[in-house]
Amino acid sequence: MKRLFLLALVLTLFTRIGIAQINSPADDPLRVIVFFAHPDDGEKMGGTAAMMAREGIQVKFVCMTNGDAGHQEMGGGALGVRRRAEAMVAKEKLGIAEYVVWDNHDAELLPELHIRKDVIRAIREWNADVVIGHRPNDYHPDHRNAGQLVIDASYLVIVPNVAADTPPVRNNPVFLYLQDRFSKPNPFSYDIVIGTDEGFEAKLAATNAYESQMYEWLPWTSQSLDQVPESPEERFEWLRKRHESRKMSEEARAGLVKWYGEERAANFKYSEAFEIAEYGKRPNEEEIRMIFPMLKKK
Numbered sequence: 001m002k003r004l005f006l007l008a009l010v011l012t013l014f015t016r017i018g019i020a021q022i023n024s025p026a027d028d029p030l031r032v033i034v035f036f037a038h039p040d041d042g043e044k045m046g047g048t049a050a051m052m053a054r055e056g057i058q059v060k061f062v063c064m065t066n067g068d069a070g071h072q073e074m075g076g077g078a079l080g081v082r083r084r085a086e087a088m089v090a091k092e093k094l095g096i097a098e099y100v101v102w103d104n105h106d107a108e109l110l111p112e113l114h115i116r117k118d119v120i121r122a123i124r125e126w127n128a129d130v131v132i133g134h135r136p137n138d139y140h141p142d143h144r145n146a147g148q149l150v151i152d153a154s155y156l157v158i159v160p161n162v163a164a165d166t167p168p169v170r171n172n173p174v175f176l177y178l179q180d181r182f183s184k185p186n187p188f189s190y191d192i193v194i195g196t197d198e199g200f201e202a203k204l205a206a207t208n209a210y211e212s213q214m215y216e217w218l219p220w221t222s223q224s225l226d227q228v229p230e231s232p233e234e235r236f237e238w239l240r241k242r243h244e245s246r247k248m249s250e251e252a253r254a255g256l257v258k259w260y261g262e263e264r265a266a267n268f269k270y271s272e273a274f275e276i277a278e279y280g281k282r283p284n285e286e287e288i289r290m291i292f293p294m295l296k297k298k
């Protein structure tokens with residue numbers, strides 16, 4: 001009996017060591033921080049974020065600009081205030097732990113040293129195990145620069161003399177990229193694909209919170225403002241239909257099969273994908289299943 005107990009203890013310890021969380025203690029919730037350029041960009045992983053939050057993972061969203069430019073009728077401080085309020089509604093819908101909006105101007109984000117230091121401090125203060133951001137090739141300069149800023153911080157977060165007012169994290173976190181559709185100089189790699197059906201309603205509700213973008217600015221840019229319904233209920237249904245009609249790509253479907261197996265993968269209608277960055281810690285399969293606990297469920 002005693003021997004069995006010892007064996008169990010050793011096995012438990014061994015398992016712990018095997019799947020040690022990167023920075024946070026093994027018994028604490030995993031800590032994830034997500035950086036993106038504009039208030040609606042985090043919705044790319046809205047389903048995953050909502051599902052992570054339900055698993056107890058501490059998810060923090062950091063919007064790196066205040067969104068004060070992208071609108072056809074309003075701008076500046078008034079728009080910034082409105083976008084921030086929308087982001088706070090989205091936070092509630094996703095159920096994530098924190099959501100901050102930085103006061104950098106929209107359409108003016110540059111890979112400047114002071115913002116790099118802000119990124120380094122934010123990662124350290126969150127004691128992040130995982131950092132997620134844009135890839136540095138993307139149509140929007142803010143997305144590109146946001147991606148660059150996060151990647152530029154990826155090694156420096158462990159260097160004590162950089163942003164020395166904030167103690168470094170002990171280990172390099174895992175760095176992941178949000179999904180995009182750009183192929184030059186290299187296409188997005190579907191390294192991790194999450195079936196997000198269980199997070200779909202939360203994602204939709206959070207997306208619906210960005211009224212000034214979903215029902216005003218984006219339809220204006222695509223010259224479809226006349227198709228936007230009047231009432232909030234009709235708008236929500238309109239948004240739902242557009243999301244429901246999106247076809248899953250072959251790459252995403254193949255990724256689901258890899259992570260869930262053929263049978264489970266076939267049941268998913270929705271997915272969100274992540275590419276593992278070459279910087280920071282390279283996670284093994286066991287660590288990926290720890291970061292995304294929904295991959296473990298049978």
Ligand SMILES: [Zn+2]
Nearest residue numbers: 037038041140
């Ligand atoms: Zn954006």
